[in-house]
Amino acid sequence: MAIEKPDWLRLQKALAIEAEQGFTDLVGRQYRFSEFLCLTFGKFPSGIPSEERDRWQQLAAEYADYSSLDIASRQSLVAQTRRYIHQFISTESGMEVEKIATPKISVSESKPNYKTPNAKSPLSPEISRRLAPALNQKISELSEIGPRQADKLARLGLYTVRDLLYYFPRDHIDYARQVRINELQAGETVTIVATIKSCSCFTSPKNKKLTILELQLRDNTGRLKIGRFYAGARYSSRAWQESIKRQYAAGTVVAVCGLVKASKYGKTIDNPEIEVLANPGDEIESLTIGRVVPIYALTEGVVASLVRQAVTAAMPAAQLIKDPLPKGLRDKYNLMELKDAINNIHFPPDSDSLTGARRRLVFDEFYYLQLGLLQRQHKAKQIQTSAVLVPKGQLVDEFYKILPFQLTGAQQRVINDILGDLQKTVPMNRLVQGDVGSGKTVVAVIALLAAIQSGYQGALMAPTEVLAEQHYRKLVSWFNLLHLPVELLTGSTKASKRRQIHAHLETGELPLLVGTHALIQDPVNFNRLGLVVIDEQHRFGVEQRAKLQQKGAQPHVLTMTATPIPRTLALTIHGDLDVSQIDELPPGRQAIKTTALTSSQREDAYDLMRREIAQGRQVYVVLPLVEESEKLDLRSAVEEHQNLQEAVFPDLKVGLLHGRMSSAEKDEAITKFRDGETQILVSTTVVEVGVDVPNATVMLVENAERFGLSQLHQLRGRVGRGAAQSYCLLMSSSKSADAQQRLKVLEQSQDGFFISEMDMRFRGPGEVLGRKQSGVADFTLASLVEDEQILILARNAAEKVMEIDPTLDRWFLMKEELKYRHERLMGGAILT
Template structure:
């Protein structure tokens, strides 16, 4: 009997380049959500396709990388968003380079193809361009240029159309030489008088191009500089001179600047014209020029050339916004906007394009946030709390003061929320000393009198301790227990607190991140209060909320932020503002000083201490820095104690101290055992010592305005006049302007607005956990009106159709953008 031959395994197939690249592009567009296809999920399709594709033309190390990439898609859905983004980008590059290798190696070895008629330049120019076409096929781009564009993450026509310029330079305004003004960007059309090109006598590697041009109103000299040995060639230099012979008509565009030789254009772009009225064909001269984000090895001219070639495809973009919305907000269509954001017909067209695309960024962001809030309310049911009861009334009776109108308004908003079965998710903003904590206590008591437990979480032990002291004072009068849980809490006390929580006998627990530990279990958590919520990560806040069954959540911040920033960061929250300070608060006298004024500062400190008051001295560093010429807290403490104030007791407080040491030092200062305390920004929030009347901030120019405002809030908490001294060691004019803001105002909301203008929203909020979305064009500083309009439009759209099903293109666009900005799906 003859053995049967073993089955021949199916030959591996060549990759379907177009299908693979398209699937990667769609996954990127939809926000890296591991899309569900008809047969497979995206990750399953990629893994299988890469594993079964034949790539014999790759080198061994590239073969290995191909297989490793396929294996990484096994756990694609488990990766965090940023790692999914990186994997998709790497795979697109891998496929692109493999495809180029395939064309170079495999195609020449295949059977000869019938000779194709030569394509004329006109036919190439008029070739139909599709949105999903690879950049390789664009006229004037080709494989080598496409390879460079891939470094920017640009693979398809759609990619490059939505690769917005970061800025524009307007060279479209043509002027006469006599009308040039420094600082303007202009275009000149003039006649060449003489041209010279030579190696610099001082630097042999530098070549100088010198062109003198003249029009009817005057004469100007233009220079360009070329660094590198290849420009030293006499032949190259002579070639440059032949390009611009005397009598030639040229157009020159650039920024007008003043030099030691008079007015000139800075590094101008120059083009020779056929005659004085000739058409300018340059991509830069005489027009509004786009400036793109670049990387090493990618020249701006390449990106501009590729964009020009791709622009005809902008007409194929489908308009996602309904016509009524476009008309009501006077917005141009998406195709026109894309075309004019790159190469606008004029500055007006550019403004209209920017306005549309900025509106889109804000509109879809707000739409997503509002839908998320709506879904949370629909899917989560909380326990309605009793807003009126004996505990709340008794609390009002024991308070030695009346609530301000602003506090009463915010309390009413909170109590209305907690009476609803939908869980409250409200942010209370209030300036330093506005009385946020006492407002939160009303909500805590409403939950307790309704039979539920409560929790208050603060970001630092100092702040948690401060809250605990206040709450103990109030709760003792109401005969209610309250406990404190921090990293410093002893094991025995932890066990006692855990037992009281599980039995339900502890109505309120105050603490730090220790509250979210697994061992902390509440019997019935009904309300969570989170102070300085922006200092916690999203997951940390969520873990505390998971200790109960959809508890009501009240978050607080003493860092007021402008409404535009609040709408962006907290668009899915209800926001209340306590914009009124209690009566009787004296304004803190704020003064900017320079080091030569230090004697006056020390005299004020001595005078206040003599009157029984206390003083903060704040520095930005704990220890001396070799790179920064700044005073450190440790060395300044020694200097002040030993040299400046030897008769006073000077304390020291900084973040590297253990919690117990910090608490002990603050307690000594609070008890009056020391007159001056030298500190870093660890006292920025949570330290409440009414007897402190002077705040001296060294190197004040190193702090943001919002942070300075927080530090200033540590004084002025008692009945005495208080002072804030801002020691400015910088001669920078902008630094002086920033500190002048502190002298002019004590309004935290206005100061935050100015801080955002000076430093940008990312720096104001802290880039690490700011939660700010990555906006391509829109600015939270400059486009506040557009954000307000977009918010209003988003609210109206949801009111008309909460599911957006009547606008399928808009719904699809929202899904894609929400995935990119926020991660996860908005429609489930």
């Protein structure tokens, strides 16, 4: 198809208007004048003689620097260009020049046809392959960009052509739906084609630097008034305003797109994009109007038009991309070819093409992550040097006898999983998930006893001294009956005791050591470490967990968490682990009655606390802050402790616990509460895990809206550990509907896994676990909340590929892509 006369006329008109307005680099509907000229000369029409191409590239480069030229230089360049265009049209008259277009390409004959970009997109495959820049070419070397603009793009981390192709839009606005004026609905993004009935352009009477363009439009169904605003003194000139009136003269046909809004004067289109058409049925040329528009993430000093211009310049290189996924795999999972997906994610001709492109690219993000995790798991299982532990023996049998309760079916199932792993020379790497109070510690003890009776040592590491001491107390009560020594090592352990522990570890006299990060310090040397247990493992960094494992020769590793993890999140951060779930609570546990309260119901909460304390029970009061904040209107632990002790419950003993206290002070506060010397314990979230007082029946959480759902569920788990009915009161001063909805989830459910799913939906995966240590990937397009089914497909595909060839040697491109993504995008930290 040839470029018709109006295309050349538009270019000549742009040059004429720029000259008329004094070479000010006018801002058009979509581009600045210089950007429009740079884009125009940045791509060759098909059939252009080779001797002309250098001239086109030179003009593109000159207009890339247009904004930095003085007025005289601009005038000279525009004059030269107008003469050149006139000469070019005259010389090439009669020559057919292909219009830039891309045909539809299907993934396979048996699959749906996904469209690659249509005439509104940059280049056809044939032209692209001939003119495409290399994927690793620097952006500064692109004639349409140049060094100055490349420096700006570097602020977004964009340096090469490949970076641009993979800089996917953060969102899209769909202007592809064309409607009539009487069909406009507020809140929709649409395109209309209408005729201008009248046009006015004037300076705002209230702001001399603001110019207003108002158009009255009509089609055969109705009328519509639209307006655009131009901020800047140069738009206030009479000459500019008159030129706009000529451009949008009465009777002119225009295509208009934007968001429909309802006002007191009726419906309108907010700050619309406008394109003049020669005739009502003409094709719309704009890269915005009548199509799905990409929206890119920007930063200071980088405008949308620059990113769009750079991506457009890079798009020909997409035709050079070789798809790392074999055709059979693409067909099986109905995936668009990679080069088509990249085209369609940037310049989708319609919403279906965008959906197909996004699905393929999301699949890739999940697939290579899962492939990396499975490869890591495969390599770990090639190690055949771990200790083979005896699952049955005297210690394990004796422990079963001294247990005062029957194990649940879920506990026994998980124990069987663990003991099966311990009999292999391949090191165990298993995660045990269990809700608060589900009995994970008992499961870990049986595994530790299996190691000890096999002649090995065990280590149990917890993230806080409070939790480490809690585990130590439980283990001492059991191990004393089995005549086994166990020690506690934390930052508070005295030097003399520390030396004694180190000595007994090295000789093998000490079979089990419980502790915090102190366990991974250099002086701690085990004689024969066979099993490592890590509690609340997501609170430790990858390196910290690895250091403890390095204290032995490929010890088995059992990690535990009382923070239930949603399925998608577990696959993402623990895809290289075997996972077991204790999804059953011990019999006799009563559901904790949970109620969301407002500040006006505070006295009701205090009445409940008094009633429970009168029956000999105890109460937790948890706050988000240690001391009062000037910036946040929140209750602090220190202030609330004073208030409760002096004003509300002067006849009771109120204790205080927070993270800034010394270890001795913490121990004293917990001991007094555990022994019943204090009836109320005011605390920060230091009580979230580890404090086990079965006599406590009320948990009051102040400013509950400040906590995540999973954290609130953890806090709730501090009560309900005895036989008596327990209560959780969630006090909130927030009137936000979202905050109230979140708290309703806790009122209605005791299921930690359901709560964690909802927490991820409300806050996102990074916030649920804590982004710094959790290893949650920063996906470009994928969402763990919305794309669960694609993640499961990607995991399935990765598993099948690993079954065929875990080395990936038969798929060189796939192996290289995995290496690139692992090193460049994930940095290795995601693999736990």
